[in-house]
Amino acid sequence: MARPRFLPDNMTLLLIAVVATASVFPCTGGVAEAFDWLTTFMIGLLFFMHGAKLSREAVVAGFTHWKLHVTVLLCTFAVFPLIGLALKPVLSYFITPELYLGLLFLCVLPSTVQSSIAFTSVARGNVPAAICAASASNLLGIFLTPLLVGVLVVAHGGAGHSSLDSILKIVYQLLLPFVAGQIARPWIGRWIERNKSWLKFVDQSSILLVVYVAFSEAVVQGLWHQVPATMLVSVLVINAVLLALIMFITTWGSRRMGFNKEDEITIVFCGSKKSLASGVPMAKVLFAGGAIGMVLLPVMLFHQLQLMVCAVLAQRYGARREEAQAAVATESAGD
Incomplete structure (x- = not known):
């Protein structure tokens, strides 16, 4: 039996x-310290398994559609952060500075992988390009997210790791396992x-462990x-x-730039989504202490939304495509 579309998924x-x-x-x-070491190990294992799973041939072949990929990356790492910064004067009246920092962190995260591809497939979009x-986005996010966090934290007036320190932590905790x-x-x-069930287990377990440790300290x-x-x-x-x-920006922009409907679907789903799977381990690396709990709240809420x-x-999107195909078939039968 299919899950109703508005009910939370199992991970949520x-x-x-x-x-x-x-x-x-x-x-x-001591229990918190032991859990902290365990989460560090699980995150390293997670990125190691993602590195072993990712097909280099598929990625290289897909990069030929460079215009679409550049558009997605600009939406993810430029347009989204700019929206977050532009809304600061208004948001400061409704949320605390710590939660606003979490929203900025959300804005610089890479796109999701599995759900972006799945939704593109359901919508009849360009699946190879979505992959x-x-x-x-996830690979470049290993470098770009800590750099953007460093810049935005300074601009926001908050305290955090320096950009160099963040990059070094990302390198040995995330990038080196991925390369391995x-x-x-x-x-x-x-x-x-x-x-693949092992990868899913490691993925979900590492997220749940980080969330538990982060919220324990925050509580x-x-x-x-x-x-x-x-x-x-x-x-x-x-x-x-x-x-x-x-x-709205990804839909309007992709049409203005002349992309076809399949590419538009890919840009909308890949350019508008943010990865909880990448965000949780990165938050652990980039933010210290109880601040992680505040930072993760906007990310977790955005994930379900x-x-x-x-x-x-x-x-x-998928229904529109099926209706168009049905209309063509009807006209052909009439001829």
């Missing part, structure tokens, strides 16, 4: 359960393809006293505005 339900658990039973002391665009996975791909690539420091329910609603509304703006909205949009 697990995230809610983990946040609730951390709120009631936060880990502290390459989403993969390129690419090197090991000839030997273990087929095994990983046959056992100990008084997270829920600083973020009342009304402010959570404000963050959700702001996320909805961000998503609506970027979807984009899934619901894109599910509806993908169905509408």
Whole structure:
């Protein structure tokens, strides 16, 4: 039986359960330190397995559609952050500076991979281009996200790791495992393809562990006293505005630039989505202490919102294509 389009997915339900658990039973002391080491290991393993899974041949072949890929990357790493910065004068009246920093972090994250491709497929878009665009966004995000975080944190007046420190942490915690996975791909690539459930398990487990540790520390420091329910609603509304703006820009821009409908669909889904899978481990590397909990709140809310909205949009795109094909078939039969 298919899941109703507006119900949360299983991962979102697990995230809610983990946040609730951390709120009631936060880990502290030696247990928190052990969990921190475990999450570091799991994140390294996650990027190693992603490196072993990614086909270099497919990515190289897909990069021939350079105009589409450049458009997606500009939407992800330029237009989205600019929207976040432009909204700062208004947002400062509704949310705390820490939550605004989380929104800026959301704006510089790379695109999703699996869901972008899945929604593009349902909408009858350019799936090969979506595979390459989403993969390129995630790969470049390893470099661009920490650089943009460094620039935006300074511009925002916040404290954080320096850009150089962030890059070094990204290199040895994320990039080196990814490169090691690419090197090991000839030997273990087929095994990983046959056992994709392992990658999904490592992916979800690392996210849940980071969220639990981050929210445990945030709860100990008084997270829920600083973020009342009304402010959570404000963050959700702001996320909805961000998503609506970027979807309008990607749709209008792709049409103005002369892309066909299949490429437009790819640009909309790859250029408007943000990766929770990449955002959680990067937040652990880039932000210290209880700040991670505040930073992850907008990312987690945006994750569920984009899934619901894109599910509806993908169905509408797909239905439009089927209706057009039916109309052509009817005209041909009439002739």
